[in-house]
Amino acid sequence: MTPDLSLVPIGFVRSPLVDRGEASRQGDEGAPECTIELDPAYASAAADLTVDEVVLVLTWLHEADRAARLVRPRGDADRPLTGVFSTRSPDRPNPIGLHRVQITGIDGNRLRVRDLEAIDGTPVLDIKPVLGDVDER
Amino acid sequence: MTPDLSLVPIGFVRSPLVDRGEASRQGDEGAPECTIELDPAYASAAADLTVDEVVLVLTWLHEADRAARLVRPRGDADRPLTGVFSTRSPDRPNPIGLHRVQITGIDGNRLRVRDLEAIDGTPVLDIKPVLGDVDER
Numbered sequence: 001m002t003p004d005l006s007l008v009p010i011g012f013v014r015s016p017l018v019d020r021g022e023a024s025r026q027g028d029e030g031a032p033e034c035t036i037e038l039d040p041a042y043a044s045a046a047a048d049l050t051v052d053e054v055v056l057v058l059t060w061l062h063e064a065d066r067a068a069r070l071v072r073p074r075g076d077a078d079r080p081l082t083g084v085f086s087t088r089s090p091d092r093p094n095p096i097g098l099h100r101v102q103i104t105g106i107d108g109n110r111l112r113v114r115d116l117e118a119i120d121g122t123p124v125l126d127i128k129p130v131l132g133d134v135d136e137r
Numbered sequence: 138m139t140p141d142l143s144l145v146p147i148g149f150v151r152s153p154l155v156d157r158g159e160a161s162r163q164g165d166e167g168a169p170e171c172t173i174e175l176d177p178a179y180a181s182a183a184a185d186l187t188v189d190e191v192v193l194v195l196t197w198l199h200e201a202d203r204a205a206r207l208v209r210p211r212g213d214a215d216r217p218l219t220g221v222f223s224t225r226s227p228d229r230p231n232p233i234g235l236h237r238v239q240i241t242g243i244d245g246n247r248l249r250v251r252d253l254e255a256i257d258g259t260p261v262l263d264i265k266p267v268l269g270d271v272d273e274r
Contacts, residue, residue, distance in 0.1 A: 005197050005260060007142035007231045042230060044206040048223035055222075058233060060142050069181040085192075085264035086185035093179060094144045094262045096195055096233065123142060125231045127222040 007060065009123035010045075011038035011109075017119045020063050020090075031117040036124050038109040049127065051106055057099045058126040059118050064095030096125065144197065146260035147182075148175035148246075154256045157200050157227075168254040173261050175246040186264065188243055194236045195263040196255050201232030233262065 015034035036057070038046055049055065068091035070081040084092040097118060105112035152171035173194070175183055186192065205228035207218040221229040234255060242249035 005144035005146065005262075007144065009142065010230050042206065042222075045221045045230065048220040056235070058231070058235075069179065083185040084182045085179075086266055088265055088268060092263060093147050093182070094195070096263055098193070098195075098235070098265065125142075126229060126233055128225060128235065129223055131225060
């Protein structure tokens, strides 16, 4: 019994970053502001998001190497090979990116966000509120 | 150009919880200890995980209602209908669960974990380290 595990993009990242090599390693290390363009089919699901809110965004890191099992953290040749589940490398069996971002503007189905390190065209999978007691403790 | 967004289970939750109604709303509200049984194909990816470590576990909430756009948070009839992207409801377009858990034991391909509120048989998608400066800030 293999369950059906297929995702649907709820939107896409629109960013000046077009090349994986340009993306900063984590969002707070210099990602430019970018836009999440939501599919209008999900407008009601997004209707309670607010400007200034900090949310978790899940993305599909579509250029990832899904066969990777061991990587050097942050691509640093001086670091030892490490199991991908102990790293935040995009190269992993299910390349789901987890980003903590701040919403800086909302214009219809477009969310302007800060600190999202993802290249242009990256599929967006989900937006979740931060739970202080669960995520920040 | 629709990208292929299909997930592979890296393992499954083995838990005494068998019914969604029994699962606590968040992991720190009384989830029993349970086990993540990893597919041996991912043994090297998991080889650097350690006992006592706190990690993020992503799951596929296989009993979710993917058509949901508005829910009452925590199933509370007294709360207003809220867009799912402003809630942690399992009912959402891509039912990916995000759990912050502590590893309490490792026995071959079995990880014993605390605070994982997921029912028996839940597919596991990913394990990520907590980044203090990104996730906890």
